[in-house]
Amino acid sequence: MNADELKIIVDKINELPYRKILIDGQWGIGKTKYVKDSIDSNEHLNQTSSISYSSLFGVKELNFLIEEMYTHILESLPQKSVENIFQNLEI
Structure with a gap:
Protein backbone atom coordinates (compact mmCIF):
# COMPACT_ATOMS: atom_id res chain seq x y z
CA MET A 1 0.00 0.00 0.00
CA SER A 52 -9.50 1.39 18.77
CA TYR A 53 -6.04 2.00 17.38
CA SER A 54 -3.17 -0.38 18.05
CA SER A 55 0.30 -0.21 16.63
CA LEU A 56 2.01 -3.51 15.99
CA PHE A 57 5.42 -1.83 15.93
CA GLY A 58 7.72 -3.83 18.19
CA VAL A 59 5.05 -6.38 19.16
CA LYS A 60 6.73 -9.76 19.45
CA GLU A 61 4.03 -11.79 21.18
CA LEU A 62 0.36 -12.24 20.37
CA ASN A 63 -0.56 -12.07 24.06
CA PHE A 64 0.57 -8.44 24.22
CA LEU A 65 -1.78 -7.53 21.37
CA ILE A 66 -4.67 -9.47 22.94
CA GLU A 67 -4.16 -7.70 26.27
CA GLU A 68 -4.08 -4.34 24.51
CA MET A 69 -7.32 -5.14 22.67
CA TYR A 70 -9.06 -6.13 25.92
CA THR A 71 -7.85 -2.90 27.50
CA HIS A 72 -9.33 -0.89 24.61
CA ILE A 73 -12.63 -2.73 24.97
CA LEU A 74 -12.80 -2.12 28.72
CA GLU A 75 -11.91 1.56 28.26
CA SER A 76 -14.77 1.99 25.79
CA LEU A 77 -17.40 0.61 28.19
CA PRO A 78 -19.33 2.80 30.61
CA GLN A 79 -17.80 2.81 34.10
CA LYS A 80 -20.78 0.98 35.64
CA SER A 81 -20.45 -1.88 33.14
CA VAL A 82 -16.79 -2.37 34.01
CA GLU A 83 -17.60 -2.40 37.73
CA ASN A 84 -20.27 -5.05 37.13
CA ILE A 85 -17.86 -7.20 35.14
CA PHE A 86 -15.29 -7.21 37.96
CA GLN A 87 -17.89 -7.71 40.71
CA ASN A 88 -19.10 -10.90 39.00
CA LEU A 89 -15.63 -12.43 38.62
CA GLU A 90 -14.82 -15.42 40.76
CA ILE A 91 -11.16 -15.40 41.66
Missing part, protein backbone atom coordinates in the same frame (compact mmCIF):
# COMPACT_ATOMS: atom_id res chain seq x y z
CA ASN A 2 1.33 3.42 -0.82
CA ALA A 3 0.52 6.76 0.81
CA ASP A 4 -2.07 7.77 -1.81
CA GLU A 5 -4.00 4.50 -1.40
CA LEU A 6 -3.86 4.85 2.38
CA LYS A 7 -5.24 8.39 2.28
CA ILE A 8 -8.17 7.30 0.08
CA ILE A 9 -9.10 4.44 2.43
CA VAL A 10 -8.86 6.55 5.58
CA ASP A 11 -10.79 9.46 4.05
CA LYS A 12 -13.62 7.13 2.97
CA ILE A 13 -13.69 4.92 6.07
CA ASN A 14 -17.33 5.82 6.84
CA GLU A 15 -18.42 4.59 3.43
CA LEU A 16 -16.65 1.23 3.61
CA PRO A 17 -18.51 -1.94 4.60
CA TYR A 18 -15.65 -2.97 6.89
CA ARG A 19 -15.75 -2.71 10.66
CA LYS A 20 -12.07 -3.57 11.10
CA ILE A 21 -9.12 -2.74 8.93
CA LEU A 22 -5.46 -3.63 9.09
CA ILE A 23 -3.16 -1.19 7.37
CA ASP A 24 0.19 -2.49 6.24
CA GLY A 25 2.82 -0.51 4.39
CA GLN A 26 6.40 0.59 4.33
CA TRP A 27 7.79 2.45 7.31
CA GLY A 28 7.41 6.20 6.98
CA ILE A 29 4.51 6.47 4.51
CA GLY A 30 2.22 8.05 7.10
CA LYS A 31 0.02 5.16 8.25
CA THR A 32 -0.24 6.37 11.83
CA LYS A 33 -0.55 10.04 10.89
CA TYR A 34 -3.37 9.54 8.38
CA VAL A 35 -5.35 7.27 10.70
CA LYS A 36 -4.98 9.46 13.80
CA ASP A 37 -5.68 12.68 11.84
CA SER A 38 -8.80 11.11 10.34
CA ILE A 39 -10.08 9.97 13.73
CA ASP A 40 -9.40 13.38 15.30
CA SER A 41 -11.02 15.37 12.48
CA ASN A 42 -14.08 13.20 11.91
CA GLU A 43 -16.64 14.21 14.54
CA HIS A 44 -19.29 11.79 13.21
CA LEU A 45 -16.88 8.87 13.35
CA ASN A 46 -15.90 9.74 16.93
CA GLN A 47 -19.53 9.91 18.11
CA THR A 48 -20.95 6.85 16.36
CA SER A 49 -18.10 4.37 16.51
CA SER A 50 -16.00 2.66 19.07
CA ILE A 51 -12.56 3.28 17.66
Whole structure:
Protein backbone atom coordinates (compact mmCIF):
# COMPACT_ATOMS: atom_id res chain seq x y z
CA MET A 1 0.00 0.00 0.00
CA ASN A 2 1.33 3.42 -0.82
CA ALA A 3 0.52 6.76 0.81
CA ASP A 4 -2.07 7.77 -1.81
CA GLU A 5 -4.00 4.50 -1.40
CA LEU A 6 -3.86 4.85 2.38
CA LYS A 7 -5.24 8.39 2.28
CA ILE A 8 -8.17 7.30 0.08
CA ILE A 9 -9.10 4.44 2.43
CA VAL A 10 -8.86 6.55 5.58
CA ASP A 11 -10.79 9.46 4.05
CA LYS A 12 -13.62 7.13 2.97
CA ILE A 13 -13.69 4.92 6.07
CA ASN A 14 -17.33 5.82 6.84
CA GLU A 15 -18.42 4.59 3.43
CA LEU A 16 -16.65 1.23 3.61
CA PRO A 17 -18.51 -1.94 4.60
CA TYR A 18 -15.65 -2.97 6.89
CA ARG A 19 -15.75 -2.71 10.66
CA LYS A 20 -12.07 -3.57 11.10
CA ILE A 21 -9.12 -2.74 8.93
CA LEU A 22 -5.46 -3.63 9.09
CA ILE A 23 -3.16 -1.19 7.37
CA ASP A 24 0.19 -2.49 6.24
CA GLY A 25 2.82 -0.51 4.39
CA GLN A 26 6.40 0.59 4.33
CA TRP A 27 7.79 2.45 7.31
CA GLY A 28 7.41 6.20 6.98
CA ILE A 29 4.51 6.47 4.51
CA GLY A 30 2.22 8.05 7.10
CA LYS A 31 0.02 5.16 8.25
CA THR A 32 -0.24 6.37 11.83
CA LYS A 33 -0.55 10.04 10.89
CA TYR A 34 -3.37 9.54 8.38
CA VAL A 35 -5.35 7.27 10.70
CA LYS A 36 -4.98 9.46 13.80
CA ASP A 37 -5.68 12.68 11.84
CA SER A 38 -8.80 11.11 10.34
CA ILE A 39 -10.08 9.97 13.73
CA ASP A 40 -9.40 13.38 15.30
CA SER A 41 -11.02 15.37 12.48
CA ASN A 42 -14.08 13.20 11.91
CA GLU A 43 -16.64 14.21 14.54
CA HIS A 44 -19.29 11.79 13.21
CA LEU A 45 -16.88 8.87 13.35
CA ASN A 46 -15.90 9.74 16.93
CA GLN A 47 -19.53 9.91 18.11
CA THR A 48 -20.95 6.85 16.36
CA SER A 49 -18.10 4.37 16.51
CA SER A 50 -16.00 2.66 19.07
CA ILE A 51 -12.56 3.28 17.66
CA SER A 52 -9.50 1.39 18.77
CA TYR A 53 -6.04 2.00 17.38
CA SER A 54 -3.17 -0.38 18.05
CA SER A 55 0.30 -0.21 16.63
CA LEU A 56 2.01 -3.51 15.99
CA PHE A 57 5.42 -1.83 15.93
CA GLY A 58 7.72 -3.83 18.19
CA VAL A 59 5.05 -6.38 19.16
CA LYS A 60 6.73 -9.76 19.45
CA GLU A 61 4.03 -11.79 21.18
CA LEU A 62 0.36 -12.24 20.37
CA ASN A 63 -0.56 -12.07 24.06
CA PHE A 64 0.57 -8.44 24.22
CA LEU A 65 -1.78 -7.53 21.37
CA ILE A 66 -4.67 -9.47 22.94
CA GLU A 67 -4.16 -7.70 26.27
CA GLU A 68 -4.08 -4.34 24.51
CA MET A 69 -7.32 -5.14 22.67
CA TYR A 70 -9.06 -6.13 25.92
CA THR A 71 -7.85 -2.90 27.50
CA HIS A 72 -9.33 -0.89 24.61
CA ILE A 73 -12.63 -2.73 24.97
CA LEU A 74 -12.80 -2.12 28.72
CA GLU A 75 -11.91 1.56 28.26
CA SER A 76 -14.77 1.99 25.79
CA LEU A 77 -17.40 0.61 28.19
CA PRO A 78 -19.33 2.80 30.61
CA GLN A 79 -17.80 2.81 34.10
CA LYS A 80 -20.78 0.98 35.64
CA SER A 81 -20.45 -1.88 33.14
CA VAL A 82 -16.79 -2.37 34.01
CA GLU A 83 -17.60 -2.40 37.73
CA ASN A 84 -20.27 -5.05 37.13
CA ILE A 85 -17.86 -7.20 35.14
CA PHE A 86 -15.29 -7.21 37.96
CA GLN A 87 -17.89 -7.71 40.71
CA ASN A 88 -19.10 -10.90 39.00
CA LEU A 89 -15.63 -12.43 38.62
CA GLU A 90 -14.82 -15.42 40.76
CA ILE A 91 -11.16 -15.40 41.66
